[in-house]
Amino acid sequence: MPHFVMVIDLNTCVGCNACMAACAMENQTPVWDKKKWRTYVHDKEIGIGSDVNRRFFPRLCNHCDNPPCMTVCPTGATYKKPNGIVMVNQELCMGCGACAMACPYHARIPITNDDVQIGQAFYGSDYHRTCASMDKCSFCDHLVEQGQKPACVTTCVGSARLFGDLEDANDPVAQMVASGVARPLMPHIGTKPNVYYVDDLKWRS
Amino acid sequence: MDVNMTYATQEMWTWWLAIYLYFGGLGAATLAVTFLTDMYLKPHRHLVIWGAGAGVVLLALGSLMLFGHLLHKSAVFHVLNPMILFNKPDAWIAWGTQFIIWMMVWGVLYALPDVRETQFPRRVPVIKNLIDQPFVIAIAKVVKHYHRGVGWLAVVNGVGVAVYTGLLLQSFPAVALWHNPAVPLLFTVSAFSTAMAFLLLLMYTLLHDQADEYIRVLYERIDLVLIAAELVILFSLYQYLKNGSESAVRSMELLWNDHGWLIGFIGFGLIVPFFLELKSMMKGWSTRVPIITASVLVLVGGYLLRHYFMYAGVYAYPW
Numbered sequence: 001m002p003h004f005v006m007v008i009d010l011n012t013c014v015g016c017n018a019c020m021a022a023c024a025m026e027n028q029t030p031v032w033d034k035k036k037w038r039t040y041v042h043d044k045e046i047g048i049g050s051d052v053n054r055r056f057f058p059r060l061c062n063h064c065d066n067p068p069c070m071t072v073c074p075t076g077a078t079y080k081k082p083n084g085i086v087m088v089n090q091e092l093c094m095g096c097g098a099c100a101m102a103c104p105y106h107a108r109i110p111i112t113n114d115d116v117q118i119g120q121a122f123y124g125s126d127y128h129r130t131c132a133s134m135d136k137c138s139f140c141d142h143l144v145e146q147g148q149k150p151a152c153v154t155t156c157v158g159s160a161r162l163f164g165d166l167e168d169a170n171d172p173v174a175q176m177v178a179s180g181v182a183r184p185l186m187p188h189i190g191t192k193p194n195v196y197y198v199d200d201l202k203w204r205s
Numbered sequence: 206m207d208v209n210m211t212y213a214t215q216e217m218w219t220w221w222l223a224i225y226l227y228f229g230g231l232g233a234a235t236l237a238v239t240f241l242t243d244m245y246l247k248p249h250r251h252l253v254i255w256g257a258g259a260g261v262v263l264l265a266l267g268s269l270m271l272f273g274h275l276l277h278k279s280a281v282f283h284v285l286n287p288m289i290l291f292n293k294p295d296a297w298i299a300w301g302t303q304f305i306i307w308m309m310v311w312g313v314l315y316a317l318p319d320v321r322e323t324q325f326p327r328r329v330p331v332i333k334n335l336i337d338q339p340f341v342i343a344i345a346k347v348v349k350h351y352h353r354g355v356g357w358l359a360v361v362n363g364v365g366v367a368v369y370t371g372l373l374l375q376s377f378p379a380v381a382l383w384h385n386p387a388v389p390l391l392f393t394v395s396a397f398s399t400a401m402a403f404l405l406l407l408m409y410t411l412l413h414d415q416a417d418e419y420i421r422v423l424y425e426r427i428d429l430v431l432i433a434a435e436l437v438i439l440f441s442l443y444q445y446l447k448n449g450s451e452s453a454v455r456s457m458e459l460l461w462n463d464h465g466w467l468i469g470f471i472g473f474g475l476i477v478p479f480f481l482e483l484k485s486m487m488k489g490w491s492t493r494v495p496i497i498t499a500s501v502l503v504l505v506g507g508y509l510l511r512h513y514f515m516y517a518g519v520y521a522y523p524w
Contacts, residue, residue, distance in 0.1 A: 131280075
């Protein structure tokens with residue numbers, strides 16, 4: 001059974017935000033609300049005076065092996081597939097928001113009834129959402145099931161987003177994780193995240 | 206990973222969740238205290254009816270607060286089904302919902318014989334018609350036979366609700382203010398303290414009976430101990446936050462630099478009532494006004510605790 005992970009190389013992310021657009025179109029997210037992206041690229045400056053670096057920092061659900069959002073979910077709407085992907089069953093989700101409160105990565109977004117109505121008009125007859133619920137990145141599970149990669153990975157011009165199988169020792173992504181070059185965010189919380197980052201600052205003068 | 210951090214509070218669960226937690230703790234603890242009083246201290250029909258009534262009404266109002274903010278309201282049926290405890294035993298909201306439902310059910314059943322034997326409910330047409338139905342009379346007889354068993358089922362579920370309000374917040378690992386063992390303890394002690402205050406207020410006003418003086422004195426002394434315990438827990442929490450992670454330190458700064466928390470909650474919600482009740486215990490008061498004042502302050506303080514707690518939870522987001 002594969003165990004899917006994503007590695008994000010901060011050295012090659014150019015901040016074009018194509019990943020956000022690709023994700024939004026592939027997953028029909030509420031693009032009319034700037035706070036409701038499944039994936040988001042922070043644009044920050046690090047440094048002082050003339051010694052300033054610009055850092056683009058993509059964020060998304062970390063598909064934790066110990067996901068607190070799944071633990072607190074009272075209906076079982078949040079569940080983890082054997083391949084490691086954390087999913088939300090929108091029909092089961094009552095939208096209490098406990099998952100958003102539990103998530104340390106700010107990766108949960110509320111889809112309201114208004115969003116569903118606007119979505120039906122915006123995306124037309126292809127719109128797949130039937131009810132309001134909490135939402136999150138699914139690693140484009142529907143594409144992964146077909147042997148493809150998530151939309152954000154496919155569209156990334158700098159190959160900053162890499163997708164692979166942790167169980168495959170020959171997978172370059174798994175090797176980056178095993179080598180320690182790619183590291184997770186806030187591992188001390190105990191969530192055992194499956195999104196890893198390659199540091200950029202140490203390579204900059 | 207070498208990252209910078211942004212520290213932020215949340216806007217998802219705000220004052221309305223504080224009301225849910227407050228009404229949940231207050232209603233459940235009131236029901237538990239009145240039933241225990243009725244079972245082991247003095248059979249007290251009016252106290253039972255008020256306790257069960259407050260429990261049901263406050264829990265219903267609190268639950269409505271949460272229900273009103275659900276995104277997908279029809280899916281709430283999944284969590285109302287008792288089987289949810291087998292499917293999601295790790296989710297505190299699932300436990301809390303079941304505690305609330307069963308506390309209401311057993312609470313109403315426990316009060317049923319007393320309601321049937323009291324004049325006041327008979328003045329309400331709907332209740333009068335209902336309690337004279339043959340099946341209700343039959344249920345009341347069964348409940349009377351198993352009165353303590355039913356009472357304990359209500360009490361256990363009531364205590365479960367009070368503890369749950371703290372466990373819910375504790376289950377969010379990203380926020381140091383919430384994710385620590387002091388929180389369930391603090392919320393449970395606060396729930397029972399506000400319940401004592403509510404009952405003292407009731408017994409000094411609407412249910413004022415000289416024969417209940419020893420119950421009032423007992424409630425005052427229990428409340429005194431609970432307020433003292435709350436102050437000790439808060440002191441421990443302060444020490445934990447002061448020397449904790451950045452999330453903890455920032456929550457501490459938000460709380461202890463806020464006059465609403467420091468003066469409103471700790472000052473007027475705990476310390477002032479503590480001394481008013483301490484004076485009552487040591488030398489007594491010539492009037493009931495100080496204890497009524499203390500009770501009102503404790504009740505307001507109980508809400509302030511939960512209000513500020515919700516707003517002061519700090520997340521640390523890396524970038």
